[in-house]
Amino acid sequence: MTINHWPASERPREKLLQKGATALSDAELLAIFLRTGIAGKSAVDLARDLLKHLGSLSNIFSSSQSEFCQLPGLGSAKYAQLQAVLEMSRRALAEELKCxxxxxxxxxxxxxxxxxxxxxxxxxxxxxxxxxxxxxxxxxxxxxxxxxxxxxxxxxxxxxxxxxxxxxxxxxxxxxxxxxxxxxxxxxxxxxxxxxxxxxxxxxxxxxxxxxxxxxxxxxxxxxx
CATH class of the missing domain: 3.40.140.10 (Cytidine Deaminase, domain 2)
Incomplete structure (x- = not known):
């Protein structure tokens, strides 16, 4: 069953909008980032696989392209998205510190x-x-x-x-x-x-x-x- 068929209160995106990002698990937050799953696996399933594969969010953020892309459904496009998110975080912190x-x-x-x-x-x-x-x-x-x-x-x-x-x-x-x-x-x-x-x-x-x-x-x- 795809996420679209889940009850609205259990879908990561809707849950975030209703309760805030802190209410979501690591896998649910990753699922929003990944956006889509693959045949037979939802985005949440794929996120759980990624967490199991690399061990933690911290390890995911620091992973190399080859490490990140080892799982089916995780290609260079998603790795590029991840690096963009990390760089935006770094720049936001730098802007905050400069002020x-x-x-x-x-x-x-x-x-x-x-x-x-x-x-x-x-x-x-x-x-x-x-x-x-x-x-x-x-x-x-x-x-x-x-x-x-x-x-x-x-x-x-x-x-x-x-x-x-x-x-x-x-x-x-x-x-x-x-x-x-x-x-x-x-x-x-x-x-x-x-x-x-x-x-x-x-x-x-x-x-x-x-x-x-x-x-x-x-x-x-x-x-x-």
Missing amino acids: SNVLNSPQSVRDFLRLSIARKPHEVFMGIFLDTCNQIIASEELSSGTLTETSVYPREVIKRTLHYNAASVIFAHNHPSGKAEPSQADLLLTQRLKAALAMIDVKLLDHFIITTNKEILSFSELNLI
């Missing part, structure tokens, strides 16, 4: 970083550049490396900081290994960058480590800066 004082929106910063780099398969080092009111001017990936290391040059960081005329900076990088504990190299790099920024009168506000299991470590909170 607010970052120090007053710590959770928004964490959410933005999770969406941006948590699920990258390789290590990425990101800089968030802020003005004198602690509002975001820009964010960009400053370096990317292998699964175990990345090369970050203080000279290039200073160049980008001056380019944006930033008053302060937040750094973040991901640990694809899943462990949030900072390495000795992480600690040394942070101190080198902090010292370099101080020479141009720019403050390092924080350095975050983000992992694939959604854990986020703040150097500032641990008094490592």
Whole structure:
């Protein structure tokens, strides 16, 4: 039986409109995104298969095209739709942060970083550049490396900081290994960058480590800066 033959109160789209998105299960929300099923399976069935196949919504969002498209009925068009939704979410968070004082929106910063780099398969080092009111001017990936290391040059960081005329900076990088504990190299790099920024009168506000299991470590909170 297709979803169109279900009672109206049980159809994901109608249920969302009546009760709000929070009332829906993960599979029901995915079904609205997928829109259609395949022969013998409704969109909800297909959504359940996808959740079982990849394990969680988080894994679906970070899946590669080949991983996503392994199930029948999930092709490149739906994968493109998924990437568009994720990019819109990232941009919406970035817009929200640009209109607010970052120090007053710590959770928004964490959410933005999770969406941006948590699920990258390789290590990425990101800089968030802020003005004198602690509002975001820009964010960009400053370096990317292998699964175990990345090369970050203080000279290039200073160049980008001056380019944006930033008053302060937040750094973040991901640990694809899943462990949030900072390495000795992480600690040394942070101190080198902090010292370099101080020479141009720019403050390092924080350095975050983000992992694939959604854990986020703040150097500032641990008094490592």
